[in-house]
Amino acid sequence: MPGNPPLRALPRLAALWKKELLAFARDRHGLAALFIMPLVFILVMSLALAGTGDFSGGRHATIAYAVLDLDETPLSRAFGAQLSPGGLLVKRAAPPDETDARRQVEAGKIAFAVVIPQGFAREIGANRTPSLRLLLDPAVPGALRDGFRQRVEAAAMQVGFAYLLERLETDMMIPGLPQIAGNAAPPNMTLEAVGGDNGKTIALPSAVQQSVPAWLIFSMFFVVVPISAVFIGERQHGTLQRLAAQRVPFSLVLAGKFLPFVLVNQAQAVVMVMAGCWLVPLCGGEALVLPHNAAALAALWLVSLAVSVAAVGWALFIASLARSSEQATVLGGVGNILMGAAGGIMVPRFVMPAAMQPWTRLSPMDWALDGFHRVMLRHGGIADVLPAVLALAGFGLAALVVTVCLHHRART
């Protein structure tokens, strides 16, 4: 038998990398878990979100409403006309009676039914606040409900104001007063998104642009599933023990998994971004728009690389803790969901209660989201994403160090 070869780390690492990539390329389930499922996820989420961007000029979802005029006076008709469709709102034909209006709301055909009760005009004429009733679908989100309510109140005030001016014209004989009511209409407003260097005006992002980074991060962290499967299989089959007996340090085993899975994770990110840019529009959704300049693209890549480092480091930590695939699924899956919930992936941070918002900063997914938003929405550069990148890379490397320490502690 030949003598003993000198131990060299790089060829050993190369052997580990080659094995990992070969094994992964032949693992159909792992490939499906990492590429096809997130692809479908991004596609479905993007298409589902395609209707929610109300300032991008894209396709909109519609919220239907109807007005039931039980007063049938010129004033109530004016109020009904004032409550005009626009934006997401689509006006349906007036229901014949309240029973029918309720049936339509209950069946989900309309989200709101505005009921103008008898005596509406009389109350305005008597300088009393008119009564109105709003029938609504309980599934309508609170923000939408409040927005519609404000719109109804504004329309009622405008009708009341116009009536007042008409009376003043008649009683005080001041011609042209009702035209003043026209001046009380809402102003033409231009929305300008501010970002990039020196607060420039930048393109308004679509809802897809706002949401895809969150789902991208969430999917990338699910690299914990294939890594755990590989790691637990190696432990259960005695392969890790054999490598340890061959004097392959545990840190080298981790390094042997780290780079291939970072590469795989990066490929996963590229596939998902490409799907957002080209596949989603082909399917009728809004396209994800990437930055156009090289510095912003580099910043975007840096953030995604840092997310991969954090996700793979975290996955290796979970895989080394778990003793079975079931444990890995629970620890990794639930850990990711908690990290996502806490990190503004599922619920944006700005809608969380003030007391909870600082806690989102503890989640690496929040750092990742911040990094992506700085590039994708605020058109920032490398300097803008550095804090997020450093935090994510530090998290990933710290997870690896802890994994090695725990392994050595378990061995002694």
Added chain:
Amino acid sequence: MIRIDSLHYRYRATSQPALDGVSLDIGRGGILGLLGPNGAGKTTLISLLAGLLAPQEGGIAVDGEPLEAWRAAHPTAIALVPQDYAFYPMLTVAENLDFFAGAQGIPRRQRRDNCAAAIAFACLEAVAGQRVGELSGGLRRRLNLAIGLTGAPEVLLLDEPTVGIDPQSRHFLLNAVERFAAAGGTVLYTSHYMEEVEAVCADVAIIDHGKVLTAGPLVEVKRGGAPALNLEIARPLPDLAADWQARFPEMTAVGNTVDFPEFPADALAPLLAELAAAGVAVERMRYGAPNLEEVFMQLTHHALRD
């Protein structure tokens, strides 16, 4: 070659030591059969020899050098062949061998030679390009052994290398172990198959509760056991068997076969007289030095361990 001296090892959160003062010598080019019931300390001893655990007390020396220092100078000289199929089913036989050789840091050219030698040693040429997941149990066992040879080791630690395979594959593996030792290799062989150990091991050690119960050349170990009696009688004798069981608690009776792992010589004539009085013919009888299994059962007693 390998000297194990007063080795102690206790796992955390356990009160009983896994190894309690184990001392053994394994000569170069020899095959030592390591026997013991489940939980006796065999795996712990193998783990210490493989460098997976560090001794807490006592030590292991190879050629007079502490194990760790010797392994630093000879990193691939001790190979562990685990009981499990410790390789990657999605890779081919050749890819598995190349990977494990590469993980040991063996340079490319030498790696190629070592893998070719391991393939030839285990007769795996015909399946070298085949994915391991498609192989039979016997071929997998041969691959498991071949992977152990990729580092051209001087010492092989074999942990039940023949579990779950057909007699032909078992015969091949036992023959391969003998060839390895004949070429100057040293083997520590653990198995629960006593006839295998008797067939290939010149030396044996029986351990239990972390202590060495007996160790030495196989012949001497067997000679050290109490005489055993095996009887094959013409028909089962339920009444007589119950009486015998009371007098010889370690007796086992299965069908027409009755075994007494320890049987005093002066009790032989009365026992045969009892059979004659009952009108039962003795069809076959063996009395004398015990086989390895009988020595093992005498030393470790009969109680179940799991």
